[in-house]
Amino acid sequence: MQKKSAYHVAVMGATGAVGQEMVAILEERQFPVAQLSLFASERSAGTTLPFGGREIDIQTWTAGAFTGIDIVLGATDGAMSKKFTPHAVAAGAVVIDNSSAWRMAHDVPLVVPEVNGHAIAGHHGIIANPNCATVQLVMALKPLHDAATLRRVVVTTFQSVSGTGRNAMDELMEQTRSLLAFREVTPAVYDRQIAFNCIVNWDADPVTGDTEEETKIINETLKILELPHLGLSATTIRVPVFRSHGESVNVETENKLSVNVARSRLSAFPGVIVLDDPTRKIYPTPLDATGHDAVYIGRVREDTSIVNGLNLWIVADNLRKGAALNAIQIAEALILG
Amino acid sequence: MQKKSAYHVAVMGATGAVGQEMVAILEERQFPVAQLSLFASERSAGTTLPFGGREIDIQTWTAGAFTGIDIVLGATDGAMSKKFTPHAVAAGAVVIDNSSAWRMAHDVPLVVPEVNGHAIAGHHGIIANPNCATVQLVMALKPLHDAATLRRVVVTTFQSVSGTGRNAMDELMEQTRSLLAFREVTPAVYDRQIAFNCIVNWDADPVTGDTEEETKIINETLKILELPHLGLSATTIRVPVFRSHGESVNVETENKLSVNVARSRLSAFPGVIVLDDPTRKIYPTPLDATGHDAVYIGRVREDTSIVNGLNLWIVADNLRKGAALNAIQIAEALILG
Numbered sequence: 031m032q033k034k035s036a037y038h039v040a041v042m043g044a045t046g047a048v049g050q051e052m053v054a055i056l057e058e059r060q061f062p063v064a065q066l067s068l069f070a071s072e073r074s075a076g077t078t079l080p081f082g083g084r085e086i087d088i089q090t091w092t093a094g095a096f097t098g099i100d101i102v103l104g105a106t107d108g109a110m111s112k113k114f115t116p117h118a119v120a121a122g123a124v125v126i127d128n129s130s131a132w133r134m135a136h137d138v139p140l141v142v143p144e145v146n147g148h149a150i151a152g153h154h155g156i157i158a159n160p161n162c163a164t165v166q167l168v169m170a171l172k173p174l175h176d177a178a179t180l181r182r183v184v185v186t187t188f189q190s191v192s193g194t195g196r197n198a199m200d201e202l203m204e205q206t207r208s209l210l211a212f213r214e215v216t217p218a219v220y221d222r223q224i225a226f227n228c229i230v231n232w233d234a235d236p237v238t239g240d241t242e243e244e245t246k247i248i249n250e251t252l253k254i255l256e257l258p259h260l261g262l263s264a265t266t267i268r269v270p271v272f273r274s275h276g277e278s279v280n281v282e283t284e285n286k287l288s289v290n291v292a293r294s295r296l297s298a299f300p301g302v303i304v305l306d307d308p309t310r311k312i313y314p315t316p317l318d319a320t321g322h323d324a325v326y327i328g329r330v331r332e333d334t335s336i337v338n339g340l341n342l343w344i345v346a347d348n349l350r351k352g353a354a355l356n357a358i359q360i361a362e363a364l365i366l367g
Numbered sequence: 368m369q370k371k372s373a374y375h376v377a378v379m380g381a382t383g384a385v386g387q388e389m390v391a392i393l394e395e396r397q398f399p400v401a402q403l404s405l406f407a408s409e410r411s412a413g414t415t416l417p418f419g420g421r422e423i424d425i426q427t428w429t430a431g432a433f434t435g436i437d438i439v440l441g442a443t444d445g446a447m448s449k450k451f452t453p454h455a456v457a458a459g460a461v462v463i464d465n466s467s468a469w470r471m472a473h474d475v476p477l478v479v480p481e482v483n484g485h486a487i488a489g490h491h492g493i494i495a496n497p498n499c500a501t502v503q504l505v506m507a508l509k510p511l512h513d514a515a516t517l518r519r520v521v522v523t524t525f526q527s528v529s530g531t532g533r534n535a536m537d538e539l540m541e542q543t544r545s546l547l548a549f550r551e552v553t554p555a556v557y558d559r560q561i562a563f564n565c566i567v568n569w570d571a572d573p574v575t576g577d578t579e580e581e582t583k584i585i586n587e588t589l590k591i592l593e594l595p596h597l598g599l600s601a602t603t604i605r606v607p608v609f610r611s612h613g614e615s616v617n618v619e620t621e622n623k624l625s626v627n628v629a630r631s632r633l634s635a636f637p638g639v640i641v642l643d644d645p646t647r648k649i650y651p652t653p654l655d656a657t658g659h660d661a662v663y664i665g666r667v668r669e670d671t672s673i674v675n676g677l678n679l680w681i682v683a684d685n686l687r688k689g690a691a692l693n694a695i696q697i698a699e700a701l702i703l704g
Contacts, residue, residue, distance in 0.1 A: 182672055182673065183672075184521050184617045184670075184672075186523040186615040188525070188565045188604065188606070202563075203547075206543060206547065207547060210540075210543065210544060210547065221648060222652055222654075223652075223654055226607065226608050226609055226654070227608060227652050227653055227654045228525045228606060228608060228613045228652060228653055229652055230650055230666065230680075232645075232648050233648075234645035234646075234648070235645070236645055236646045238668060238669065239626070239643075239645040239666060239667070239668040240668060261672030261673060262672055263617055263670040263671075263672045263676065263678060265615040265617075265666070265678055265680070267525065267613065267615065267680075269525070269565060269606050269607070270563065270606070270607050270608070271563050271564060271565060271607070272563055276565045276604065278523040278602040278604065278615075280521045280600055280602075280617075289576070306576075308569075308571035308572070308573055308576040309571075309573045311558060311569050311570075311571070313567055315559055315560075315564050315565060315566055316564055316565055317559075317560055317563070317564045329567065329576060329602070330576070331575060331576040331577060332575065333521075333600040334600075335519055335520075335521075335598030335599055335600045336519065336598060339600065341600060341602055343567075343602070343604075
């Protein structure tokens with residue numbers, strides 16, 4: 031990317047849960063923005079978002095809109111990304127895309143900067159941001175792999191509704207209100223009641239029964255860690271939490287890794303904070319992680335059911351490190367180049 | 368136990384979440400009750416519970432209260448159980464106890480009737496009811512073990528607040544109400560906010576970091592399945608759900624077990640209902656299990672990260688099969704015995 035003192039940045043899907051967070055984080059981290067263009071669907075046309083002390087108009091996107099734009103941050107779904115990304119790349123922009131559209135493409139780097147920032151250099155106009163559940167998982171797995179070589183990982187997620195989007199957050203709020211008022215609940219965003227319940231995100235593969243989310247976690251983790259043969263099993267569950275995901279992770283390593291060494295390796299990894307002291311009841315909850323940048327790890331315990339086993343509890347804000355923050359960290363690495 | 372046409376039954380802790388469920392299930396299943404004595408702490412003295420078309424007075428327990436009682440159903444905490452149980456046994460009653468006080472005692476059978484009902488015969492006045500999370504786990508593991516021999520199990524729980532008791536259900540309700548009204552929340556029953564959050568139940572072992580709940584699941588499962596060397600790792604998380612627990616379970620077997628054979632073996636096991644069809648989005652949630660007797664199993668999937676791996680999602684009503692129902696099933700087996 032051509033070096034400049036400041037860049038023309040665009041956010042696609044700017045009014046969504048992730049898009050809004052991207053705009054806020056660009057300002058927070060003082061990303062060198064010369065001009066900010068915000069695009070969203072027609073529903074949002076005419077509204078504005080605050081940035082740099084003024085209100086930026088939300089525009090409707092057209093194929094010609096990318097002229098002169100350096101960096102496009104994508105916060106739309108995959109179908110929309112497949113539409114706009116070729117136009118952005120053709121116009122000379124670099125697209126950092128949060129959708130699943132490009133993540134597994136052979137010539138698209140899939141990046142968590144702390145884990146595989148080196149992959150950014152190989153981009154051809156598109157850099158993919160991983161699934162939120164993947165980001166916090168690889169942030170924990172990378173230092174453990176470097177310390178003791180991963181053999182197998184079993185992960186079960188406790189995912190918040192903001193991972194689905196703003197409409198899912200509204201649905202949890204409305205269902206909760208209705209139930210407390212003894213009114214009936216009719217699910218809309220999810221196909222089952224999410225308030226005071228635990229549900230599964232479909233669509234599942236009809237043959238394996240794995241959900242798309244589970245398949246993403248497995249494929250993306252292997253790609254980011256560059257470990258195509260790592261054994262990884264994933265079960266993803268949606269819980270009635272607004273923001274931040276929890277993950278219960280069981281890890282088997284080739285070499286012995288004590289709890290204390292694991293904690294210190296995790297602590298030393300950039301972007302990870304270990305909150306782990308059973309004697310003082312210290313561990314991270316989704317509420318603790320919300321609004322913060324770090325991946326929080328607690329409950330590092332030896333699993334004595336195998337020779338080299340560890341259990342971990344990993345929590346991160348899925349809209350920040352799991353999505354918007356990670357995308358902007360990629361942009362920062364890109365302009366430092 | 369001496370055969371009678373009907374029995375004098377007592378419930379200890381009758382006004383708690385599990386105690387009330389025991390009284391309801393005794394009536395529902397038409398257990399042959401000649402007389403029902405209900406005991407609770409002084410706080411509940413003077414109140415009544417409905418049974419058999421009339422209101423039964425709640426009494427305060429005294430050491431001499433067990434004279435003439437045949438079966439005592441214990442729904443108190445462990446400390447209280449240690450107090451009353453010796454008196455009940457000395458008075459000739461059989462105690463079926465839901466607390467953790469006696470579960471691991473060498474001469475006390477720990478029973479899930481469908482799994483190890485044969486163990487009831489060896490009792491010496493006390494039969495222990497397992498932890499709620501253990502009951503639904505062994506109901507799934509037993510048919511899988513019989514089919515393919517278990518090698519290792521990794522379980523992560525999604526536990527509802529009713530497992531902690533009625534005060535925890537009240538706390539989830541009150542915290543939720545407060546948050547929706549933008550009022551601050553001060554945790555009391557749990558040490559962290561449970562509404563819209565995922566938390567851990569302490570106290571943890573300061574050396575291993577395992578919580579009491581995790582240690583119970585491991586020790587109790589091995590005892591019930593009579594598999595002292597089974598590899599079992601447990602992580603227990605409390606979620607903002609009122610009733611019924613979910614469990615994400617990864618199983619490794621000695622012999623190959625296909626998804627279809629696993630489903631049919633689980634379906635054939637008494638007390639288990641398989642709800643599992645990814646193509647029609649069929650799987651059980653805690654809401655589906657609430658108020659029902661079965662252990663519901665869905666999301667039976669092959670785990671290809673190992674040679675013989677399976678994932679399962681197990682849901683059951685922790686107050687019914689996980690506690691009160693299982694205790695009354697033990698009583699039924701006892702009087703048939």
